[in-house]
Amino acid sequence: MKNNIFCLLLTSFIFLSCKQESKEGINSETTNTSEVVVQSKVKGCGYTSLIEIEKNFLPAEDRVNQIVENIVSYSGLPNNFKVYRADYINNAFATIIDNERVIVYDSKLFNDVEWYSDTFWTSVSILAHEIGHHLSGHTEDNLGSVPLKELEADKFSGYVLYKMGATKEQALKAMKLIGSVNDTQTHPSQTKRLQAIEEGWDNSNNQRYKSALPPAPNYLTSDFYVFKKEMVINNDLLELNPSWFEDNGDLYGVITETDNDFRGFSVRIINSSEQFKKYFRNIEDEDWGLSIESPHFGSNTEMCHACASNLKYLLQPGRRIKFKMVESLPDHGTSLNGVWFLTYLEVLPANYFDKLPK
Numbered sequence: 001m002k003n004n005i006f007c008l009l010l011t012s013f014i015f016l017s018c019k020q021e022s023k024e025g026i027n028s029e030t031t032n033t034s035e036v037v038v039q040s041k042v043k044g045c046g047y048t049s050l051i052e053i054e055k056n057f058l059p060a061e062d063r064v065n066q067i068v069e070n071i072v073s074y075s076g077l078p079n080n081f082k083v084y085r086a087d088y089i090n091n092a093f094a095t096i097i098d099n100e101r102v103i104v105y106d107s108k109l110f111n112d113v114e115w116y117s118d119t120f121w122t123s124v125s126i127l128a129h130e131i132g133h134h135l136s137g138h139t140e141d142n143l144g145s146v147p148l149k150e151l152e153a154d155k156f157s158g159y160v161l162y163k164m165g166a167t168k169e170q171a172l173k174a175m176k177l178i179g180s181v182n183d184t185q186t187h188p189s190q191t192k193r194l195q196a197i198e199e200g201w202d203n204s205n206n207q208r209y210k211s212a213l214p215p216a217p218n219y220l221t222s223d224f225y226v227f228k229k230e231m232v233i234n235n236d237l238l239e240l241n242p243s244w245f246e247d248n249g250d251l252y253g254v255i256t257e258t259d260n261d262f263r264g265f266s267v268r269i270i271n272s273s274e275q276f277k278k279y280f281r282n283i284e285d286e287d288w289g290l291s292i293e294s295p296h297f298g299s300n301t302e303m304c305h306a307c308a309s310n311l312k313y314l315l316q317p318g319r320r321i322k323f324k325m326v327e328s329l330p331d332h333g334t335s336l337n338g339v340w341f342l343t344y345l346e347v348l349p350a351n352y353f354d355k356l357p358k
């Protein structure tokens, strides 16, 4: 019920059209410490509609400055935004004034959405949307909102809210409250915008299980991304017991955890060869612990010094790998039963499993 009343309130918005391409300069000057006078019109990418106004701005509340600072920190970029308050716009917008990136918001709108949604994430998601406009370069042409830009800013909002700890529902809440049901000339419908926020949130979530490959130090990527048994098993063991280390078949997975001393790691098994299933059993979708037999990369392995440090660098959560393993080691009786040793490792591109057939 709360939501319905609020939607009614918002339908009384005055949509400020902004199709003219006036590129009037914006002269802002400070008349006193608490008020900025904007003498000519300012046009911007509004959250719910295109904005063109000619009024005064007030300094932003500390709380809102802090939220902006927090959002921007998750982008890794400097916070070079000026934030102002304008409590008559029933909106928030991003624009450039005097070559500075500006965000203007209505504190009444923020109070309302927070009250109706019972969460401060609604205001955060609106501010994130406006920051998304700036970071995507949408404000540079000074033309304001177009549908494609809006979806890009929505996607960023969902993306960064995940990083900040919001649930998907919290990331979507503001749009559910105040998004326009139908497409307008400048803004896509609520349904499309909710999809964009969701897509951003999902992408961010998926990144937890991805990590980019560093560029190989030379053009022979196999030297640095492929680790054969001669490199990860002590060579005396290999020579004395060659049959023990025969190929059991390929496995594919994502590293989920790595020991600090690189003696082992955990991997979520995504796919496996028929050969391995016959040799052992199907372990797809299981979390599996692996040990590395030669963790110190001593003289008795075939691993070059650079390869060894690269292996450490590559063993990190999120990495996609193809690998082989063998249970126990020769001459250990049953003491190492259930302990699996890595005999082959190949590092795969971050998007590898996205391409695998289901």
Ligand SMILES: [Zn+2]
Residues within 6 Å of the ligand: 045, 046, 047, 048, 129, 133, 145, 149, 150, 153
């Ligand atoms: Zn927008």
